[in-house]
Amino acid sequence: MTIQDVQTLRSVSSASLFAQARAEGRSSLDEAAGKALLADFGIRVPRSRVARTAEEAGRIADELTGPFVVKVVSPDILHKSDAGGVALRLADGPAVKAAVEAMAVKPKIAGALVEGWLVEEMAPAGREMVIGGYRDPQFGPMLMVGLGGIFVEVLHDVAFRICPIDAAQAEAMLGELKGRALLRGARGEAAVDEAALIDVMLRIGGPDGLLMRHADEIAELDLNPVIVSANGAVAVDARVILAPDSAGEVGKAQSASPLDTFRPLFEPKTVAVLGASTKDVAIANTFVRRMKAFGYSGALYPIHPNATEIEGLKAYPSLAHTPEPVDYAYIAVGAERIPGILAGANGRCAIAQVISSGFGEVEEGKALQEALVEGAKAGGVRVLGPNCLGTYSPRGGLTFPADAPREVGSIGIVSQSGGLTTDIIKRGEWRGLRFSGAVTIGNSADVKPHELVAYYLEDPQTRAIGLYLEDVKQGRVFFEMLRGAKKPIVILKGGRSNLGRLAAASHTGALAGDEKGWDALQQQTPALLVSTVDEFIDLLLALQHFELRPERPTRAVTLFGNGGGSSVLGTDAFAEAGLDVAPYPDEARMHLEALKLPPGTSVANPIDTPVRTLQEKEGFVAGEILDIVYAHARPDAVAMHLNLAAFVGRGSVDPVDNLFAVIEQTQARWPGLAHFALALRTDGSPELDDRRRHYREKARQVGVPVFEEIAPMARALAGVGHLERRMSERQG
Structure with missing residues (x-):
C-alpha cells in the first residue's frame, strides 16, 4: 500500500x-x-x-x-x-x-x-498471546488463540473454533490451553485481564467481527503478539494475508423443504431402472431382483430403448414415457449417455441416483460431471451421486444391499462410500442397529451431504444421524445447520489429510492443519468424530436406545459385572475415556452390604460379582443391586459386563436370560435416571458367539445396546456425554 x-x-x-x-x-x-x-x-x-x-x-x-x-x-x-x-x-x-x-x-x-x-x-509488559484467523477451505473463517512465544513456536499450545464464536466459546478456547494457568498468575506472577483478551477474540471472530465481516478478503490473519496484562490487551503486531479474489462463499443454503424434496427418495411410489438388460445380469438387473425380494409394493419401470420386457416387467423407452411420473430412478448406464437421459426427463422424475462411474472422481470425467449437473437442471431432476451404489429405505421398500432388514429403525445414514454403507448396514444389523434410511452419495455432484442431513433433522422417524464423509462440499452451510441441530450426529471422516495444508505465511496458517475445522466442528455442534467403523456403529447403537440428557451429561458411571481383572481394566478404560467410576458414598455401600451377597463380591464401584452371586434368586438378585444403585448412588450410566464363558456349566438356570427382564423392570422403575449399557464378552467359540446373538436380540427388545468389550462401551458412553454437553450448550 x-x-x-x-x-x-x-x-x-x-x-x-x-x-x-x-x-x-x-x-x-x-x-x-x-x-x-x-x-x-x-x-x-x-x-x-x-x-x-x-x-x-x-x-x-x-x-x-x-x-x-x-x-x-x-x-x-x-x-x-x-x-x-x-x-x-x-x-x-x-x-x-x-x-x-x-x-x-x-x-x-x-x-x-x-x-x-x-x-x-512499546506496549507495557504482559503475557504474550497470539490470536489468528484463516479461511478453512471447507468451513470458512476460523479463529485461533494460543500463548505466544515458545508456547506457539514449540509447543503449539493453541485452540481453534469456526467463526462466529460467542463469549462462552472464547472462554472454552482459553480453557483448552495447557498454559491457561499462566494467565491467572501462576508462580506469583500477576493475573492478566482475561475479559480484555476475550473481547479481542470476539472483535476478531464474533458475529460482527473482522473475520466474519471480511470473510472473502482474508486468507490468514496473525496478531502475534497480543500483549495482555492486568490493564488490558494490546495488539503489537498485525499480519493480514489477502485471499484470492475467487474465494467466494463456502456454500449457500437451499430454500425448499427437505421433507418435500426427499420424500420421493425415502418413500417412492414409482421406481424406474435404467441399465437392466434382457440378456446379461447387469447391476441394474440385480437391483430389480433385490427390490422384488425386499417386497417393494410400488410400480417398477425398467427403461430400455428397445426391449418390451425386462425381469418380467413391462419396459419403457425413456423416463418421459412411463405411465406415471417417476419418484426415484436408478441409473446404471454408460456415463456419456447420462446427461442426455436426465435432460430428457422433462420434469417427470424427482430423484435420480447415478450408479455409474467415470465422472468427477477421475480427471477426464470432470467435464462430464458438469454436463450431468446441467442435464439434471434442464430435466428438473435432483441427482444423487454419481459413482455410488444406491439408497436403502425400509419404510419405502427401497434397497440396494441383499437381505437388508425390513424393520424401520431410527438411525439415518449418509455416506460417500457405497461399499462402506453396505458394511454399515449389514454389520449394524448384526449388532442390533435399525435404520430410517441409508443414502450413498458418491461424488455429490448435485445433492450435497448437508441436504440429506437437513432431511433427517426434520424426519420424525430419525433420532440420530451417521455420516461417512470425505469431502463435505458446502461446508459453511453444513456447519450452520449442525450448529442448530436438535439431533446428535456421528461423523466417520475419511481422508482427513487430503485437502493439503495451506502454503502458510503466518503462525496461524502453519498450525491450521486439515483436521482443525473438523475438530472445531465437534466442539461447537452436537456432532462427534470417530475414526473406525466399529466406533461409528457402537455410538449409533447407543444413540438408538438412549434418550439424551443435555441437562445432566453423562460422567458418573457404575461398572457392574463378573471378573475382578476385567473390572480393574474396565475402570481404567472409563478413566481413559474421561468418565468416572468412583467409589460409592457410605449410604449406598451400607445398603449394598446389607444384601449379604456371597463371599468374593465387592460393592464399592466397580461392583464385582462372581457368577455365584449373579445366580442368586435365578439372576433376579441383579435387580435388587440395581435398585440400590439407582436409589442411593444415582449414576449417569450403568455399564454392565459379563464374561459369558464363566456361566457355562454353572447350574440349570441361565441368569443372563433373566437379566433382561431385570433391566426392563429397573428402567421402568427409574425412568430417565441412567443410561444402561451391556458388554457381553466371549472366548470366541462359535457356541458362545451364537449365545451372544441370542442375548443381543433380547437386549434390543428392551432398549439396551450390547458391546463386545468394556473399552468400546466406555468410548460409546463418553461419546454420549460429549453429545449431551454440546446439546446443553446449544440449549443454553
Whole structure:
C-alpha cells in the first residue's frame, strides 16, 4: 500500500484498506494498514507513525513516548524478525535513528523494496498471546488463540473454533490451553485481564467481527503478539494475508423443504431402472431382483430403448414415457449417455441416483460431471451421486444391499462410500442397529451431504444421524445447520489429510492443519468424530436406545459385572475415556452390604460379582443391586459386563436370560435416571458367539445396546456425554 501516516490510515474504512491493497496488486496489508484495520474494529494498538528515512524516524520518536520499537515496512518482507527488520527497547530519537541505519544495510533488507519504517511506542509488559484467523477451505473463517512465544513456536499450545464464536466459546478456547494457568498468575506472577483478551477474540471472530465481516478478503490473519496484562490487551503486531479474489462463499443454503424434496427418495411410489438388460445380469438387473425380494409394493419401470420386457416387467423407452411420473430412478448406464437421459426427463422424475462411474472422481470425467449437473437442471431432476451404489429405505421398500432388514429403525445414514454403507448396514444389523434410511452419495455432484442431513433433522422417524464423509462440499452451510441441530450426529471422516495444508505465511496458517475445522466442528455442534467403523456403529447403537440428557451429561458411571481383572481394566478404560467410576458414598455401600451377597463380591464401584452371586434368586438378585444403585448412588450410566464363558456349566438356570427382564423392570422403575449399557464378552467359540446373538436380540427388545468389550462401551458412553454437553450448550 502506498505509504501513509498511520493516523491517516486509521480514519479510513476497513473496506477501503482492502480495496486499496488490491488495487496496488498486493497480497497482504502492510503493518500500518493492518493496525488501522484492527483499530477500525475497536482493538487497541500502540501509537505509531511511518517514517521514510532514518532522520524522520528519529524526529517521530521525539513526538511519541518511549521506549520504542522500529520495524521495516516492505511488501517483499513478510517475516520482519527473520530479516533483522525489528529493533526493540529503543530509548529515544537518536537510538531510533541509529537502529534504522543499522537495519537498512542488512542483506535481506538492502535487497528489498523498503517503503518506510514503522516507529511505535512499546506496549507495557504482559503475557504474550497470539490470536489468528484463516479461511478453512471447507468451513470458512476460523479463529485461533494460543500463548505466544515458545508456547506457539514449540509447543503449539493453541485452540481453534469456526467463526462466529460467542463469549462462552472464547472462554472454552482459553480453557483448552495447557498454559491457561499462566494467565491467572501462576508462580506469583500477576493475573492478566482475561475479559480484555476475550473481547479481542470476539472483535476478531464474533458475529460482527473482522473475520466474519471480511470473510472473502482474508486468507490468514496473525496478531502475534497480543500483549495482555492486568490493564488490558494490546495488539503489537498485525499480519493480514489477502485471499484470492475467487474465494467466494463456502456454500449457500437451499430454500425448499427437505421433507418435500426427499420424500420421493425415502418413500417412492414409482421406481424406474435404467441399465437392466434382457440378456446379461447387469447391476441394474440385480437391483430389480433385490427390490422384488425386499417386497417393494410400488410400480417398477425398467427403461430400455428397445426391449418390451425386462425381469418380467413391462419396459419403457425413456423416463418421459412411463405411465406415471417417476419418484426415484436408478441409473446404471454408460456415463456419456447420462446427461442426455436426465435432460430428457422433462420434469417427470424427482430423484435420480447415478450408479455409474467415470465422472468427477477421475480427471477426464470432470467435464462430464458438469454436463450431468446441467442435464439434471434442464430435466428438473435432483441427482444423487454419481459413482455410488444406491439408497436403502425400509419404510419405502427401497434397497440396494441383499437381505437388508425390513424393520424401520431410527438411525439415518449418509455416506460417500457405497461399499462402506453396505458394511454399515449389514454389520449394524448384526449388532442390533435399525435404520430410517441409508443414502450413498458418491461424488455429490448435485445433492450435497448437508441436504440429506437437513432431511433427517426434520424426519420424525430419525433420532440420530451417521455420516461417512470425505469431502463435505458446502461446508459453511453444513456447519450452520449442525450448529442448530436438535439431533446428535456421528461423523466417520475419511481422508482427513487430503485437502493439503495451506502454503502458510503466518503462525496461524502453519498450525491450521486439515483436521482443525473438523475438530472445531465437534466442539461447537452436537456432532462427534470417530475414526473406525466399529466406533461409528457402537455410538449409533447407543444413540438408538438412549434418550439424551443435555441437562445432566453423562460422567458418573457404575461398572457392574463378573471378573475382578476385567473390572480393574474396565475402570481404567472409563478413566481413559474421561468418565468416572468412583467409589460409592457410605449410604449406598451400607445398603449394598446389607444384601449379604456371597463371599468374593465387592460393592464399592466397580461392583464385582462372581457368577455365584449373579445366580442368586435365578439372576433376579441383579435387580435388587440395581435398585440400590439407582436409589442411593444415582449414576449417569450403568455399564454392565459379563464374561459369558464363566456361566457355562454353572447350574440349570441361565441368569443372563433373566437379566433382561431385570433391566426392563429397573428402567421402568427409574425412568430417565441412567443410561444402561451391556458388554457381553466371549472366548470366541462359535457356541458362545451364537449365545451372544441370542442375548443381543433380547437386549434390543428392551432398549439396551450390547458391546463386545468394556473399552468400546466406555468410548460409546463418553461419546454420549460429549453429545449431551454440546446439546446443553446449544440449549443454553
